[in-house]
Structures are given as C-alpha cells and as structure tokens.
Amino acid sequence: MKIFTCIKQVPGISDVKIDPKTNTLIREGIPSIMNPMDKNAIELALSIKEERGAEIIAISMGPPQAENVLLEALSMGADKAYLLTDRAFAGADTLATSHALALGIKKILKDSDSNEKYMVICGTQAIDGDTAQVGPELAEDLDIPQITYVQKFELKGDDKVIAERAFRSEEIVVIETKLPVLISVLKEINTPRFPSMLGIVNAYKKKKVVFLDAEALKAEKAYIGLTGSKTEVFKIFIPERKGEHVKLTGTIEEMVKTLCQNLKEDKIF
Amino acid sequence: MSIRIDEELCTGCGACQASCPYGCIEIIDDKARITDECTLCGACVEECPVEAIILEREEIKAEKMDISQYKGVWVIAEHYNNKIHNVAFQLLGKGRELADVLKVNLSLVLLGDDFDDKLEELGQYGEDEIIYVKSKILKDYYSDLYVKTLTELIQENKPEIILIGATPTGRDFAPRVAKRLNAGLTADCTGLTIDLETRNLLQTRPTFGGNIMATIRTPSSRPQMSTVRPGIFKIAPKTNKKAKIRKINYDYKQKDSVTKIVKVISREKIKINLEEAEIIVSGGRGVKSKENWHIIEELAEILNAEVGGSRVTVELNWVDHDRQVGQTGKTVSPKLYIACGISGAIQHIVGMQGADIIIAINKDENAPIFKVAHYGIVGDLNKVIPALIEEIKKTKKDLKKNNL
Amino acid sequence: MDFSLTKKQQMIRKITREFSEEYIAHIAEESDQNSQLDPTVMKEMKRMKYFGTCIPEEYGGAGLHDDTISFCIITEEIGRIDASWSITTGVHCSVVAYPLYIFGTEEQKQEFLIPLAKGDKIGAFCITEANAGSDAGGVETNAYLDGDEWVINGSKIFATNGGIAETLLLVVKTGEKGRRKEFTVFIVDANTPGYSVGVREDKLGVRASNTSELVFQDMRVPKENDLGGIGKGFRIGLQILDYGRILMAAQCVGLGQAAIEASIKYANERVQFGQPIGKFQGIQWKIADMGVAVECSRLLTYQAAWMCDNKLDYGMIGSMAKLKASEAAMQATHDAVQIHGAYGLMKAYAVERYFRDAKMAEIYEGTSEIQRMVIAQKLLRRGY
Structure with a gap:
C-alpha cells in the first residue's frame, strides 16, 4: 500500500507578533515550520506502516525552501518525498493547490506502475490559512471518498477503513468506507514522534526530495497557480486590537451590567 | 503570470511593505521591490495608493463565464x-x-x-x-x-x-x-x-x-x-x-453512499490545558484564603473557563502548580482573561498580556493590573464576583432565548 | 573557511531543541530538586538515539561518528535545557561508547557497544579515586591475573553515571616496573560479583545526574575484557578524555546560551525606575560580555570538533574549548543571576540552577587549572 501524506510549510505563527506602534506584523525571525497537524498525518502513516507495511510518500507544494519540511518528514520515517515547485504554482488558492497535489499523486501512482491500494492523509487544516479545504478538494480531484476531522483511525482486513470523526462538540461519528480514501486528521489522533538522530542522518544520507515542476506534472495553466484560482485576496489588514483601558464606574450592579454588555459585543458569550 | 512594480509610478511610500503578510517587499532607493518569496497573494495591489503594483494573470483560453x-x-x-x-x-x-x-x-x-x-x-x-x-x-x-x-x-x-x-x-x-x-x-x-x-x-x-x-x-x-x-x-x-x-x-x-455510518458516540468533555483555554479566570492574593478560592472556581464554571492563579496562590497551595500564570508558570493568550485580586506584578503580566480581552477586579485602584486591563472594576471581589456571576447568568439566558 | 552548519546539522539542532523543550524543560527543576533523572525522558532519549549519537548505525547508534559537530550541537541543545541530561548522555557516548567503538575488538563491540548505543545499558567511565584526581597517575585500584581472569580490587569515586551504569570502563593499575606504573582499561559488566555501588553523592549542580562511589572486591573480569591492550591504559585513557572534553565544552556552550536567553528576556521585561532594565548600561554591558564569552566558546568547541572529524590533533584546542566554555558558562550564569536580582536567587527561576550547574563544569573532566597546565605545556614545548 502507498500512503501519501500532504505536507505544508508554514510560518511559525505562534511567534508572530504585531508591532503596536505601526500595527504591522513583525516578521523578523519567524521560522518556517512543518504545519503541526501534518506531523499527526505522518505519525498515523508511520503507525500504519509499522502495523502492516506500507510505502509512505510525503508530498508538498511550495517554494524550493519547502524542501526542509519534506526532509523532516523523511527524517520521521517517510520513504519518499516530492516537492511540487514552480513559479507557475504560485498564488494558488485551495482549488489550484489541490489540483497540483492531485496531479502529483496521480503521476507518482502512474509511474510506480503497480496496482497497489493507496490512501492520502492530510492534516485537517494549516495554521496559516486555516481553511481546511485542500483535503476535501484533493479527494474530489482524485475521485475518492473522504473522511475529515478524524481523531481515530483503523484499517481492517484488506481495505476496510473505520474512522472516528469529530463532527460536533459532544458527538463523534464512526464512519466506515473502503480504500482508496483521503482522511484529514486532528491533532488528537496521536502524538507525532520526533525524528530520531538516526532518522535524520539517514534522511540526509540515503533519501532525497524529488522536485517536480508544472511541466513534469503536465499541468494545464488554467488550473494551477494564480490563474487557476477562483478566489483572490482583495485586501489584508491587521484587526484592531483592544487598546483602551476603561475603569468602569457606578455601583457594582451597574458595573457588571456594562461589563457583560461589552463582553456580548466582543462575542465572548 | 507575474507581479511587477511600475517604477515610474512607485513613490516608495512603503504602504505595500506594511501590507505584505509574507514580508516579501523591500524598499530600495525609494522604490518597492518584490522578493522571490512572494506568493502572489495580491494583498499589496489594493494597498498601493498610486496603483503601481500590477498583478498580471495570463489570459486563459478557456471560455469566460457569464x-x-x-x-x-x-x-x-x-x-x-x-x-x-x-x-x-x-x-x-x-x-x-x-x-x-x-x-x-x-x-x-x-x-x-x-x-x-x-x-x-x-x-x-x-x-x-x-x-x-x-x-x-x-x-x-x-x-x-x-x-x-x-x-x-x-x-x-x-x-x-x-x-x-x-x-x-x-x-x-x-x-x-x-x-x-x-x-x-x-x-x-x-x-x-x-x-x-x-x-x-x-x-x-x-x-x-x-x-x-x-x-x-x-x-x-x-x-x-x-x-x-x-x-x-x-x-x-x-x-x-x-x-x-x-x-x-x-x-x-444506503448503497448510493460509499460511506456507512457505524454509530454516533458521545464523548466526554475534553480536558484542555491552560495554554489552549479560551477563557481563564485567575485569582491572586486578594482572594485571601484557600477557603474562599471557590469563588474563582464558580466564576470559571459559569464561563466554561479554566482556573489560573498568580504565583503566590500556587505557593500557598490554593491552586495547583500547573495552573500558575506568569514568568515561572504558563504563558497564556486566551480570548478573555479575568484577573481577580491580582495586583499585576510584571512576573504575572508577562504571562497573560497576550490575552485578547483582560478584565481586572481589584480593591486597590492603583494596582498595576489596571494598566493592562481593558475593563477594570475597582471593588471587593467578594462582592463583585457574585454580582458578575448573576449578570452572566442573566445575559446567557437572554441570549439563549434569542437563539431559540 | 565556512562557518555555516550543514542542512543536516541545522535539522539536528532544530529537532533536539524542540525535543528538549517539549520533554525535558518542564521537569528540569523538579529533577534538580529530587536529584532524579525522569524515566519518561530516559525512555524518549533512548528512542531519539541520544545514547548512541557518535556510534555507527551497524552498532545500534545514530551514525554521527564522523560528525562530532552534530554531537556537539546535540549536547549543547540538551545542555541548554538541562545540563544533568547532557552530562548523562555526553559521558555515556563520548567516554564509554565511543572508546569501545574506536579501541574495542569486534567481539567487544558486539557484546558491549551495541547495548550501550541502543541505550539498553548505561555506561560510566571511572578513573578518579580518593588519591587520584587531577593527578591520574595516583590510581590505586589494581588487578592481577589469575588464570583466565583479572581480579580487581579497589574503589572509584565521583563516577558520573556510576550508580546507574551497567557497563563500565575502569582504569586500573595492572603492574609497576620500578617507578613506572602500568595501567589498563577494563570493560566491566556491573553484574559481576564483587562489584558494588557505594555512596551516591549529593552535589551542588547537575544534581539529577548520578555521581557515585564504586567498590570492587575480588571482582573477576574475563581476560579478554581489556580495552586496547594490557598496559595501554594511560595512553588510551588520555585519548578518551580528550574526546570527552569537546562534549563537556559543548554542554557549557548550551548552559551559557540558556543564561543569555533568560537574561535577555528578563532585561526586556523587568521594569525598574520606569523602564526595562535592559535600557540601563550596567545591564547592557553584562549582556554584551555574556554574548562574547559564549560565542567564543562555541567557536572553539566547533573548531575542536571539526579538527577531530578531520583527523587533526585537537588535544590542545579541545582543552582550550573546555576551559573557555566552562569559564564562559560560569561568567554568563553568574551575570544572569545578577541581572535577575533577588529573583535570580530563587529556585523558581532557572538561572539559579544554571549557576550551580556551571560551577560543576569548571571542575569536572579536568579542572580549569589542569586545562591551563596542559595548554601551557603544549605551547611552551611547541611554540605557537
């Protein structure tokens, strides 16, 4: 079986700070990291591999520097890694991104020339865009079933898939389907392993990231990158932060009333 | 498909630089320059006051949609x-x-x-x-x-x-x-x-x-x-x-779907840690005693919030160590942080100043916590918190009515 | 000349930093106070191959035997969070596992090296005795041959990992020809009858790391368990310590780094007289000096590691690195406590621990005075 894991390189946004004077992002020293939920995806792939054997293929679309996150995936234990990189992919929205990824997966499947079963595992969403759209759009492009928001997963027999999907705050639905399938995982599903030192040494010594450009994928320009995107960014702005410091006045009852009113407006309730 | 800057028009004002979420615009010799890391997101195009940034899409042959x-x-x-x-x-x-x-x-x-x-x-x-x-x-x-x-x-x-x-x-x-x-x-x-x-x-x-x-x-x-x-x-x-x-x-x-619902299960309430909590109610020395700590817990419960404490409350064993907020404890950034009876020493402030909204309840109107609080209530927390709990109950009830 | 780390080395740093922050940081203070290495961390460290860093993959290690810079980075990053752990793995790898890899026979590697590199067994290197500290020639623990076995009697003190080790390298006197003593390094299994662990020391710093007294009473060790030959112990022992010194230097770089990071954070946040204390020149000078000291030691440490990987004689540079790095760590942690004021004296602030840990490093694995002696002897003999 082949397990594709989709990886995204993202800015480590927990380190992003706003400069209060200029109200702009302070970008200095923000590292690029592997999207955290993608690590859960790799961990799941590794546990499936350990249980029943599989070839894990990490795939990403991004600038050449995204090679680093794929090397991290290889260090964790992925067997192969592909980076879809080309200026023609730039500016892609989720629709165009999922198309490029689908072309990549189809090409790898075709080139491997085997009829093995496959599945795709994605992190549910990326911390920079938070759209959670690429997974389902990729499943649609590949024409395979999807199970999103998965927090528990099991493969039974040859191709039976059973997944627990968190769909409401209080309920989980257990869904059954068959391979091939795309699942998107939540961080609750497992604790991703850190790559061991040996894993890192071997990733850099024995494995390599294969770069594929638009031509290698035979991608049609109308469906990739900026041109293939239906949505576009109209404007970007920094949300206004609460700046004022108000001391409430009046009786205690009046003060708590004003407070609750304000909290309601602030969407706390 | 590319992005370019019309150098004739560009005034080097820097508006685009501030708008770029990826930090890909430099101003060199009073002209904007776009670096290779650009993702073509287009955020800068609208920002430019002189329309000097041009994002060109290749004309696609596919028919235009009506x-x-x-x-x-x-x-x-x-x-x-x-x-x-x-x-x-x-x-x-x-x-x-x-x-x-x-x-x-x-x-x-x-x-x-x-x-x-x-x-x-x-x-x-x-x-x-x-x-x-x-x-x-x-x-x-x-x-x-x-x-x-x-x-x-x-x-x-x-x-x-x-x-x-x-x-x-x-x-x-x-x-x-x-x-x-x-x-x-x-x-x-x-x-x-x-x-x-x-x-x-x-x-x-x-x-x-x-x-x-x-x-x-x-x-x-x-x-x-x-x-x-x-x-x-x-x-x-x-x-x-x-x-x-x-x-x-x-x-x-059933056979029309490739998936089958096996069952639906209810899940237990997930325990979250302080760093991920959306609302935190924290108490400080002003709570006065361990016996009185329940007042913090009650406020937290009604808000579905996690309980936090200043350093002294942890040392006095009013609250568990893993709930300490501040330099030697956790750094938190919830949507709402309510500091009750916390004076606001810098050691505490550095752990919670990232909260979106900070409410401070304190007897001492000169307490430094009021400098970082968005809403401050000067008063005895033993009186303010019960009143606040009542008001929250009322507000939530009204909202529920509104939402069916 | 190129000072940049390779991509692999950068990844090793990133992962070790993330690992240490996630698994060790939250428990470091507790481990220090209880003088205990946390078993969960131990398990994870083994999985990460931190107990086999400088050993090739075929002997169960991580394959960094030809990349001492990476080994330094690992030790530095672990030491940045908890020096008790970096000394535990550092000693285990550099002065037990690595010598077995370099000097051991194939049989010895199969029997002893593999379990060490996998972390199934912990190792200790024992040379120091009550009357043999800086003067290693004073070793009195002795062995005599009885049939196919060496019979060892004596005791070792201050053995890092001593109480938790299952495989030991023991420097033992095996003969005396007039004034000339002969030493041999033996590989000893801790389950051998006659072996016992004495006092566990309660130390100033690196408190979670185990430092113990070991006692040998008619302990019989198979004849083939000498490492590198009978009578070769002094030369081998010095080579082992040369290598280990680089890692001790790396640990100090990590400690110094931790001290600076804590100080910068505090200096920017702590407000006195209406401004962050980092705006005061008195604090600024300290921060600058800390930065210079730690960066110097890092460069010397990596240089020694690089020389080692390139098969150059790194003995003197290694001594310089150990001397500079331990003193820089001491200076930086001292300043860090001072910058933190009274808070710096409190256990709740990590700088208090860094300060105690740094003092240890000026003494163990060759005191500053011994390093200066070694450096001076080499300089005076060879010139510069």
Whole structure:
C-alpha cells in the first residue's frame, strides 16, 4: 500500500507578533515550520506502516525552501518525498493547490506502475490559512471518498477503513468506507514522534526530495497557480486590537451590567 | 503570470511593505521591490495608493463565464437529531441583508427527512423559499450524498452566493462541492459585504492565527461560496412572512453512499490545558484564603473557563502548580482573561498580556493590573464576583432565548 | 573557511531543541530538586538515539561518528535545557561508547557497544579515586591475573553515571616496573560479583545526574575484557578524555546560551525606575560580555570538533574549548543571576540552577587549572 501524506510549510505563527506602534506584523525571525497537524498525518502513516507495511510518500507544494519540511518528514520515517515547485504554482488558492497535489499523486501512482491500494492523509487544516479545504478538494480531484476531522483511525482486513470523526462538540461519528480514501486528521489522533538522530542522518544520507515542476506534472495553466484560482485576496489588514483601558464606574450592579454588555459585543458569550 | 512594480509610478511610500503578510517587499532607493518569496497573494495591489503594483494573470483560453446568469442567495442548513443547527438562522439573517442589497431572492436549502411539519415554521426567518430535498437516508449526514445533491441543485438553479456554516460538517462538503463546480470558496468567514458595482461578495476572514484579516473575493466566477463561522452573525428575526416551499424527493439508498455510518458516540468533555483555554479566570492574593478560592472556581464554571492563579496562590497551595500564570508558570493568550485580586506584578503580566480581552477586579485602584486591563472594576471581589456571576447568568439566558 | 552548519546539522539542532523543550524543560527543576533523572525522558532519549549519537548505525547508534559537530550541537541543545541530561548522555557516548567503538575488538563491540548505543545499558567511565584526581597517575585500584581472569580490587569515586551504569570502563593499575606504573582499561559488566555501588553523592549542580562511589572486591573480569591492550591504559585513557572534553565544552556552550536567553528576556521585561532594565548600561554591558564569552566558546568547541572529524590533533584546542566554555558558562550564569536580582536567587527561576550547574563544569573532566597546565605545556614545548 502507498500512503501519501500532504505536507505544508508554514510560518511559525505562534511567534508572530504585531508591532503596536505601526500595527504591522513583525516578521523578523519567524521560522518556517512543518504545519503541526501534518506531523499527526505522518505519525498515523508511520503507525500504519509499522502495523502492516506500507510505502509512505510525503508530498508538498511550495517554494524550493519547502524542501526542509519534506526532509523532516523523511527524517520521521517517510520513504519518499516530492516537492511540487514552480513559479507557475504560485498564488494558488485551495482549488489550484489541490489540483497540483492531485496531479502529483496521480503521476507518482502512474509511474510506480503497480496496482497497489493507496490512501492520502492530510492534516485537517494549516495554521496559516486555516481553511481546511485542500483535503476535501484533493479527494474530489482524485475521485475518492473522504473522511475529515478524524481523531481515530483503523484499517481492517484488506481495505476496510473505520474512522472516528469529530463532527460536533459532544458527538463523534464512526464512519466506515473502503480504500482508496483521503482522511484529514486532528491533532488528537496521536502524538507525532520526533525524528530520531538516526532518522535524520539517514534522511540526509540515503533519501532525497524529488522536485517536480508544472511541466513534469503536465499541468494545464488554467488550473494551477494564480490563474487557476477562483478566489483572490482583495485586501489584508491587521484587526484592531483592544487598546483602551476603561475603569468602569457606578455601583457594582451597574458595573457588571456594562461589563457583560461589552463582553456580548466582543462575542465572548 | 507575474507581479511587477511600475517604477515610474512607485513613490516608495512603503504602504505595500506594511501590507505584505509574507514580508516579501523591500524598499530600495525609494522604490518597492518584490522578493522571490512572494506568493502572489495580491494583498499589496489594493494597498498601493498610486496603483503601481500590477498583478498580471495570463489570459486563459478557456471560455469566460457569464456570471450574470447566476442569481440569488442560498443558505445551506445543517441538522442533527432532527434539529437545525443555529448557524443556519444566523446565515439567514446575513443572507437576507445580502439578498436585499442585490435585490434577489434568499433560499434556505435543507437536505433531510422528517422536516415536513416544520417547514412552515422554518419559513418565517426571512427567506423567500425553502428548497427541501427529502430522502430517508438524509436524516443523517453523508458527505458524498450532500455533495452530489447540492452540486446538482446548484448547477440547475445557479445561485450567485452560497452560505454554509463553518462547522465540521459544512467544512466537509463545501470544499468538495466547490471543487466539483470549479467554484471559489472562502473558509470560515467572519464578515460578508457586497460590492454592488461588481456584485462581488467581499468575504473577510481571520488568517495567520487571527493575527491578520484578509478580505477575499471571487471576481470572475460564480457561485461565490463561503463557509461562515458560527456565532458571528445575529439570528434572523422571526416574521409573519411565509416562504415558498419546494419539495424534491430523492430516492437514495444506503448503497448510493460509499460511506456507512457505524454509530454516533458521545464523548466526554475534553480536558484542555491552560495554554489552549479560551477563557481563564485567575485569582491572586486578594482572594485571601484557600477557603474562599471557590469563588474563582464558580466564576470559571459559569464561563466554561479554566482556573489560573498568580504565583503566590500556587505557593500557598490554593491552586495547583500547573495552573500558575506568569514568568515561572504558563504563558497564556486566551480570548478573555479575568484577573481577580491580582495586583499585576510584571512576573504575572508577562504571562497573560497576550490575552485578547483582560478584565481586572481589584480593591486597590492603583494596582498595576489596571494598566493592562481593558475593563477594570475597582471593588471587593467578594462582592463583585457574585454580582458578575448573576449578570452572566442573566445575559446567557437572554441570549439563549434569542437563539431559540 | 565556512562557518555555516550543514542542512543536516541545522535539522539536528532544530529537532533536539524542540525535543528538549517539549520533554525535558518542564521537569528540569523538579529533577534538580529530587536529584532524579525522569524515566519518561530516559525512555524518549533512548528512542531519539541520544545514547548512541557518535556510534555507527551497524552498532545500534545514530551514525554521527564522523560528525562530532552534530554531537556537539546535540549536547549543547540538551545542555541548554538541562545540563544533568547532557552530562548523562555526553559521558555515556563520548567516554564509554565511543572508546569501545574506536579501541574495542569486534567481539567487544558486539557484546558491549551495541547495548550501550541502543541505550539498553548505561555506561560510566571511572578513573578518579580518593588519591587520584587531577593527578591520574595516583590510581590505586589494581588487578592481577589469575588464570583466565583479572581480579580487581579497589574503589572509584565521583563516577558520573556510576550508580546507574551497567557497563563500565575502569582504569586500573595492572603492574609497576620500578617507578613506572602500568595501567589498563577494563570493560566491566556491573553484574559481576564483587562489584558494588557505594555512596551516591549529593552535589551542588547537575544534581539529577548520578555521581557515585564504586567498590570492587575480588571482582573477576574475563581476560579478554581489556580495552586496547594490557598496559595501554594511560595512553588510551588520555585519548578518551580528550574526546570527552569537546562534549563537556559543548554542554557549557548550551548552559551559557540558556543564561543569555533568560537574561535577555528578563532585561526586556523587568521594569525598574520606569523602564526595562535592559535600557540601563550596567545591564547592557553584562549582556554584551555574556554574548562574547559564549560565542567564543562555541567557536572553539566547533573548531575542536571539526579538527577531530578531520583527523587533526585537537588535544590542545579541545582543552582550550573546555576551559573557555566552562569559564564562559560560569561568567554568563553568574551575570544572569545578577541581572535577575533577588529573583535570580530563587529556585523558581532557572538561572539559579544554571549557576550551580556551571560551577560543576569548571571542575569536572579536568579542572580549569589542569586545562591551563596542559595548554601551557603544549605551547611552551611547541611554540605557537
């Protein structure tokens, strides 16, 4: 079986700070990291591999520097890694991104020339865009079933898939389907392993990231990158932060009333 | 396809530099320069006051879509246990507003089974029609059947805007529908307006973990699809108007879906840690004693919040060590942080100043905590907190009434 | 000349930093106070191959035997969070596992090296005795041959990992020809009859790391368990310590780094007289000096590691690195406590621990005075 894991390189946004004077992002020293939920995806792939054997293929679309996150995936234990990189992919929205990824997966499947079963595992969403759209759009492009928001997963027999999907705050639905399938995982599903030192040494010594450009994928320009995107960014702005410091006045009852009113407006309730 | 700067026009004002979320614009010799890391997101284009940034899309041979054929605003309802998710009513409120600006109809689309006798009541939230797709199996959510049904309905009826709740269900089928239609979809929107001239929907959403907001549009294709964060828009007021009802029967069988629902299980409340808590109620020395600590816990409970403590409260054993907020404890950034009886030593402040909203309750009006608090109440917490608990109860009750 | 780390080395730093912050940081203070290495961390460290860093993959290690710079980076990053752990793995790898790899026979590697590199067994290197500290020639623990076995009697003190080790390298006197003593390094299994662990020391710093007294009474060790030959112990022992010194230097770089990071954060946040204390020149000078000291030691440490990987004689540079790095760590942690004021004296602030840990490093694995002696002897003999 082949397990594709989709990886995204993202800015480590927990380190992003706003400069209060200029109200702009302070970008200095923000590292690029592997999207955290993608690590859960790799961990799941590794546990499936350990249980029943599989070839894990990490795939990403991004600038050449995204090679680093794929090397991290290889260090964790992925067997192969592909980076879809080309200026023609730039500016892609989720629709165009999922198309490029689908072309990549189809090409790898075709080139491997085997009829093995496959599945795709994605992190549910990326911390920079938070759209959670690429997974389902990729499943649609590949024409395979999807199970999103998965927090528990099991493969039974040859191709039976059973997944627990968190769909409401209080309920989980257990869904059954068959391979091939795309699942998107939540961080609750497992604790991703850190790559061991040996894993890192071997990733850099024995494995390599294969770069594929638009031509290698035979991608049609109308469906990739900026041109293939239906949505576009109209404007970007920094949300206004609460700046004022108000001391409430009046009786205690009046003060708590004003407070609750304000909290309601602030969407706390 | 490329981005370039017209050096004749560029004044080197730097507006674009500030707008770039990826830090890819430099100002060199009073001219803007775009570095290789640019993702072509286009955020800078609108910012430029002199229109010196040009984002060129390659002309595609594919035929241009006639977007004028698309009319109307749709809201897709989601339900569980035969109860419609609240977000649908919130979307009807917003949807009505958008439809009125566009002078088009608003429709509620419902895929389900046992709703026949509820349709009349459901039709009173401002929509012009309800499209009710009835099929036994659709009493539950099936990803592929939703995608198939909705895609067919959309292709046939051509609405220009489709609003879907950004719930795990909405975010499961919406992208797949969008992909099948080759339509633009914007996730988890918190603001929706219309640019009447182009009839474009301007969709605003938080990105980069809420650090920046992006407004997205879908200029040259229809429908424009959005998933919308629940709880953002007000629920539509109930009216006496009755919506037209269009009922469509589908004869789906279990075998029509590639997936099978095995069962639904209730899950225990998930324990979250302090760093991930959305609301934290913290107590300090002002709580006075361990016996009195329950007052902090009660306030936390009503807000569904986690309890935190200043260093001294941990040392006095009023609260567990792993709940300490501050330099030697946890650094937290919840949506709401309520500091009760905490004076606000720097060691505490560095651990909680990242909170979106900070409320301070303290007897000493000169306490430094008031310098970082957005709302400050000077008073005895033993009196303020019980009053606050009562008021929160009242506010929540009112809200619930409002939300059905 | 190129000072940049390879991509692999950068990844090793990133992962070790993330690992240490996630698994060790939250428990470091507790481990220090209880003088205990946390078993969960131990398990994870083994999985990460931190107990086999400088050993090739075929002997169960991580394959960094030819990349001492990476080994330094690992030790530095672990030491940045908890020096007790960096000394535990550092000693285990550099002065037990690595010598077995370099000097051991194939049989010895199969029997002893593999379990060490996998972390199934912990190792200790024992040379110091009550009358043999800086003067290693004073070793009195002795062995005599009885049939096919060496019979060892004596005791070792201050053995790092001593109480938790299952495989030991023991420097033992095996003969005396007039004034000339002969030493041999033996590989000893801790389950050998006659072996016992004496006092566990309660130390100033690196408190979670185990430092113990070991006692040998008619302990019989198979004849083939000498490492590198009978009578070769002094030469081998010095080579082993040369290598280990680089890692001790690396640990000090990590400690100094931790001290600076804590100080910068505090200096920017702590407000006195209406401004962050980092705006005061008195604090600024301290921060600058800390930065210079730690960066110097890092460069010397990496240089020694690089020389080692390139088969150059790194003995003197290694001594310089150990001397500079331990003193820089001492200076930086001292200043860090001072910058933190009274808070710096409190256990709740990590700088208090860094300060105690740094003092240890000026003494163990060759005191500053011994390093200066070694450096001076080499310089005076060879010139510069």
